[in-house]
Amino acid sequence: THRRSAAGGVKPFLSAPMARYLLPSTTTAASSFPRNARASPAPILAPRALASRSKHARAIMAVASDQPAAPSKYPKMAAPTTGPVPADELLGVIQAAAKAGAEVVMEAVNKPRNIQYKGVADLVTDTDKLSESVILEVVTKNFKDHLILGEEGGLIGDSLSEYLWCIDPLDGTTNFAHGYPSFSVSIGVLFRGKPAAATVVEFCGGPMCWNTRTISASSGKRCLL
Structure with missing residues (x-):
């Protein structure tokens, strides 16, 4: 509805119920709408205030650094050591075996694949088998008494060994088969x-x-790239 002013003009007029919904009172308007960051810029602190804040933050960090670390709810899964075999020796053989398998994969990566299926969607290529064979050759040459679990060949070696090798000669065969x-x-x-x-x-x-690219890790050492 409209209302005529004394000057003869026409001003819009809202009834009380409608005004309550469309025009909130000044006491509630500010709390009803989110604050505009542009309309209320953050105050600019003087250099003394900035220095005081920085000093306070450093004090908090110093106290926090003296506190003992909270115990993790996730237990450590890694072995504390690599056992009788030194970490460098064990990691050296693992890297040599992995690189030998990778050379087989690299040689075949751009060639046609002879694909066989172990299941409905589980395929295996000749490259899987050849990669595993060269990996096993490196491992058994260095550790004859270790137990080895290969994806293609299953378990071989000493079942009483404290060491178990887990080998995936081509992890991601489907991706490999499709390039x-x-x-x-x-x-x-x-x-x-x-x-x-x-x-x-x-x-x-x-x-x-x-x-x-090669990524390696061992107990007591950081991840190596």
């Missing part, structure tokens, strides 16, 4: 049932321009 850059050669070693060392040779790039 998708997300597959690797993965080898891990358990000592007394806990992870002791591992190496992954990852393939990246794409058809006709493949490359690899």
